[in-house]
Amino acid sequence: MDRSDKTMTTLGDMPSPRRRWTRAALVGLGLVLAGCAKDAPQDYFQPKGPNAEKIDNLQRPVFYIAGIVGVIVLGAVGYIVFKFKDRGQDIPEQSHGNPKLEIALTILPAIILAGIAVPTVITVFELDKKDDTECIINVTGQQWWWEYDYATGSCGGVEIAEPIVTSGELVIPTDTPVLLRITSRDVIHSYWIPALNGKRDAVPGRLHTLRMQADEAGLYTGQCTEFCGLSHARMRQAAVALEPADFQTWVDNQLEPYAAPEADSLAAEGEGTFIANCSKCHQVNGIANSDGSPVLSDPDLYVVSGVAPNLTNLLTRTAIAGWTFDILTEECRTTLWETRGAGFGELYLQGVTPECFDEVALREWLRNPTGMKPMFADATNLESTGGKYRGMPNLNLTEDQIDQLIAFLIERK
Amino acid sequence: MFTTGSKLFVGATALSTVGAIVFAASVGGPTGILGTIGLITVAIAFAFLAGINFFTRDGNVSAMEPGAEVNSAAAQPPVGRSMWPMVTAVGIGGIAVGAVSKPVVFKVSVIIVLAAAVEWMIQGWSERASSDRAYNDGLRKRLLHPLEFPILASVIAAVFIYSFSRIMLTIDKDAGRWVFIIIGAIITAVGFVFAAKRGMSKGTAGGIIAVGALALVGVGVASAVSGQRPIEEHPHINTAVCLGTASAEEIEEVDAKASQTVAAKSNVLANVYLAEDEHLFALNGGIGNVEYQEITVPRSTDVHVLFHNDSPEPRRLTVHLGTFPAADGTAGSELADCTTAVEAGGEAFLTFRLDKSQAASSTPYRLTVPGVEGQEIKLLVP
Numbered sequence: 001m002d003r004s005d006k007t008m009t010t011l012g013d014m015p016s017p018r019r020r021w022t023r024a025a026l027v028g029l030g031l032v033l034a035g036c037a038k039d040a041p042q043d044y045f046q047p048k049g050p051n052a053e054k055i056d057n058l059q060r061p062v063f064y065i066a067g068i069v070g071v072i073v074l075g076a077v078g079y080i081v082f083k084f085k086d087r088g089q090d091i092p093e094q095s096h097g098n099p100k101l102e103i104a105l106t107i108l109p110a111i112i113l114a115g116i117a118v119p120t121v122i123t124v125f126e127l128d129k130k131d132d133t134e135c136i137i138n139v140t141g142q143q144w145w146w147e148y149d150y151a152t153g154s155c156g157g158v159e160i161a162e163p164i165v166t167s168g169e170l171v172i173p174t175d176t177p178v179l180l181r182i183t184s185r186d187v188i189h190s191y192w193i194p195a196l197n198g199k200r201d202a203v204p205g206r207l208h209t210l211r212m213q214a215d216e217a218g219l220y221t222g223q224c225t226e227f228c229g230l231s232h233a234r235m236r237q238a239a240v241a242l243e244p245a246d247f248q249t250w251v252d253n254q255l256e257p258y259a260a261p262e263a264d265s266l267a268a269e270g271e272g273t274f275i276a277n278c279s280k281c282h283q284v285n286g287i288a289n290s291d292g293s294p295v296l297s298d299p300d301l302y303v304v305s306g307v308a309p310n311l312t313n314l315l316t317r318t319a320i321a322g323w324t325f326d327i328l329t330e331e332c333r334t335t336l337w338e339t340r341g342a343g344f345g346e347l348y349l350q351g352v353t354p355e356c357f358d359e360v361a362l363r364e365w366l367r368n369p370t371g372m373k374p375m376f377a378d379a380t381n382l383e384s385t386g387g388k389y390r391g392m393p394n395l396n397l398t399e400d401q402i403d404q405l406i407a408f409l410i411e412r413k
Numbered sequence: 414m415f416t417t418g419s420k421l422f423v424g425a426t427a428l429s430t431v432g433a434i435v436f437a438a439s440v441g442g443p444t445g446i447l448g449t450i451g452l453i454t455v456a457i458a459f460a461f462l463a464g465i466n467f468f469t470r471d472g473n474v475s476a477m478e479p480g481a482e483v484n485s486a487a488a489q490p491p492v493g494r495s496m497w498p499m500v501t502a503v504g505i506g507g508i509a510v511g512a513v514s515k516p517v518v519f520k521v522s523v524i525i526v527l528a529a530a531v532e533w534m535i536q537g538w539s540e541r542a543s544s545d546r547a548y549n550d551g552l553r554k555r556l557l558h559p560l561e562f563p564i565l566a567s568v569i570a571a572v573f574i575y576s577f578s579r580i581m582l583t584i585d586k587d588a589g590r591w592v593f594i595i596i597g598a599i600i601t602a603v604g605f606v607f608a609a610k611r612g613m614s615k616g617t618a619g620g621i622i623a624v625g626a627l628a629l630v631g632v633g634v635a636s637a638v639s640g641q642r643p644i645e646e647h648p649h650i651n652t653a654v655c656l657g658t659a660s661a662e663e664i665e666e667v668d669a670k671a672s673q674t675v676a677a678k679s680n681v682l683a684n685v686y687l688a689e690d691e692h693l694f695a696l697n698g699g700i701g702n703v704e705y706q707e708i709t710v711p712r713s714t715d716v717h718v719l720f721h722n723d724s725p726e727p728r729r730l731t732v733h734l735g736t737f738p739a740a741d742g743t744a745g746s747e748l749a750d751c752t753t754a755v756e757a758g759g760e761a762f763l764t765f766r767l768d769k770s771q772a773a774s775s776t777p778y779r780l781t782v783p784g785v786e787g788q789e790i791k792l793l794v795p
């Protein structure tokens with residue numbers, strides 16, 4: 001077949017050059033606009049605390065410089081491609097080497113890189129500062145949720161008399177330099193609240209520190225950023241910043257002694273169901289058997305990571321199971337997420353009120369946890385872990401038992 | 414009619430088809446399905462390649478060209494001898510022997526057969542790649558040397574290292590030092606001789622090296638057969654030592670044999686100090702100047718504390734790990750772990766893990782220094 005023939009036939013099937021350009025431009029525009037998404041709470045271009053600001057002050061200029069260099073390079077490439085396109089002209093004279101140009105093109109990037117390196121190193125050291133810490137919180141990752149232990153002592157002036165254990169939501173006082181001590185109980189995870197600081201890996205046997213400080217009361221979301229198995233995508237977290245007075249209220253509430261459900265209520269039946277089915281993994285502080293002896297969990301015997309979320313104050317949190325499934329109605333959640341500053345503390349401290357409680361997720365979680373979140377929790381297939389679960393198994397509860405448990409859990413606040 | 418290339422692919426197609434049938438018939442479950450699908454895919458791929466090869470006559474000859482059956486590269490007679498049929502046969506024999514004796518023989522033989530298959534195929538192909546013999550020779554080398562040399566070199570290095578390690582494990586610890594020095598000296602000396610005597614023939618040099626290598630491997634094999642030297646068991650830190658209930662001699666021996674170096678200083682949950690006046694306190698990583706008398710420890714997590722002994726006496730840090738009912742229902746006794754006795758001014762690392770909440774233990778979790786009364790740091794495990 002003759003060459004011109006071929007071009008003729010193929011050209012016929014292709015969109016005209018102009019249409020092609022329009023399409024490419026549309027796709028490009030779409031990609032650019034995706035960057036402007038409004039509902040993007042994990043946008044790291046919006047720092048909400050001094051540590052994130054330090055990072056932002058570094059990454060913005062670097063981003064712009066890299067952007068300008070990128071545009072220049074791509075522009076030059078584009079220009080050269082079009083300008084020197086093969087139009088059948090003669091091959092130009094070939095030359096080799098241009099020392100002046102080569103030296104300039106070596107020194108210029110070196111200067112730019114040095115210019116970036118100095119502030120980078122300074123920022124790295126500033127982000128590692130520890131001596132101004134006013135509060136220590138242990139953060140431990142496991143498949144597939146985060147646990148927080150509040151060390152006793154002062155936390156930004158608020159005295160914590162007994163350790164507090166919670167999960168998913170890290171509650172911190174505003175304007176207080178908090179130091180997280182991050183580790184893991186199984187595989188490597190990574191803690192990240194983009195609005196407040198960068199990422200920090202959680203590595204078993206190691207203890208990594210990360211500064212956290214929020215300027216304004218509010219809820220800042222994040223997620224595990226190191227692939228950690230089946231439900232990595234469902235391992236999320238949030239930092240909740242409360243003004244110091246509100247933080248005091250939160251601490252007092254967390255440490256309030258256990259209030260047993262009213263006798264003969266559905267919740268009281270739920271307490272029994274909980275002790276029978278759940279307490280081997282989950283701790284509810286202060287809960288006791290009918291003979292008065294404390295009910296103590298033994299998650300180390302049943303779960304690979306050796307822990308399960310502490311449910312003492314479940315309903316003070318707004319999402320469950322790796323902070324993935326909301327127990328707040330969508331409306332209440334939107335309000336909570338969008339409130340910043342003065343009104344936030346009050347809203348958050350109400351906990352999950354009856355109007356805001358959306359039991360769908362919690363109910364489904366009790367009915368079929370592995371259906372909601374992929375977990376290694378098939379009781380018939382645990383040889384590789386010596387009979388222990390990763391995650392929560394399906395306990396085959398009846399609908400009655402689930403009703404009782406919900407009634408019991410709803411009071412855990 | 415069939416070209417060399419298409420013969421190979423027709424054979425491979427037949428083999429993978431048979432494989433697929435055997436696999437489908439013998440292996441059940443998802444593995445069986447996956448494997449069968451995989452093998453059928455392979456068979457189809459080979460059939461496709463066979464077709465292409467057949468149609469293009471191995472890509473060497475235009476099908477229209479007269480006399481191609483005689484002149485084409487594919488029609489050239491084989492060159493030289495090949496060791497690969499023999500190696501393959503040895504490998505297959507090894508597989509058979511390995512299947513009934515040791516798995517390692519089986520595995521090594523499978524590797525040999527696979528390697529031989531690759532070598533054989535490439536050699537067979539390169540010998541007929543063109544009708545130019547010299548070019549064909551070079552082709553094989555160009556393809557296989559980058560693979561053969563590094564693999565062979567690592568195997569040889571591994572054999573040497575393994576032999577040497579067996580020798581070092583067998584001979585006495587003190588003798589080992591001398592063996593190391595002497596062998597090193599000999600190698601250096603021989604190197605000097607080689608360098609000085611430029612004119613030495615390849616044969617002589619090769620011979621000397623071969624004798625040395627043989628000696629090393631021979632002694633290595635002998636050492637491996639005779640087994641390791643007995644390695645002395647030192648008494649270990651144990652609960653009785655940590656709680657101070659062991660005999661004075663045992664405690665002394667444990668401490669005498671222990672290493673005093675601290676390997677790691679990072680990642681500590683707390684720095685624990687025994688001050689000059691024997692006051693015990695902890696500094697939490699982070700808050701520099703607040704002395705803590707209690708530390709919150711996340712449960713089921715390995716944690717590390719670094720003990721600094723600033724008192725004038727050698728002291729150890731003991732962690733009390735609680736008391737739990739024994740399996741037979743009796744009360745059980747207190748568990749503990751500790752550092753070795755740390756010289757004045759020294760440091761030691763202590764790693765521990767508490768799986769149960771404090772409420773489950775009948776004795777408190779805490780850090781103490783045996784011999785120092787009234788000082789402790791509480792460990793809070795929520």
Ligand SMILES: [Cu+2]
Nearest residue numbers: 189224228235
């Ligand atoms: Cu994770």
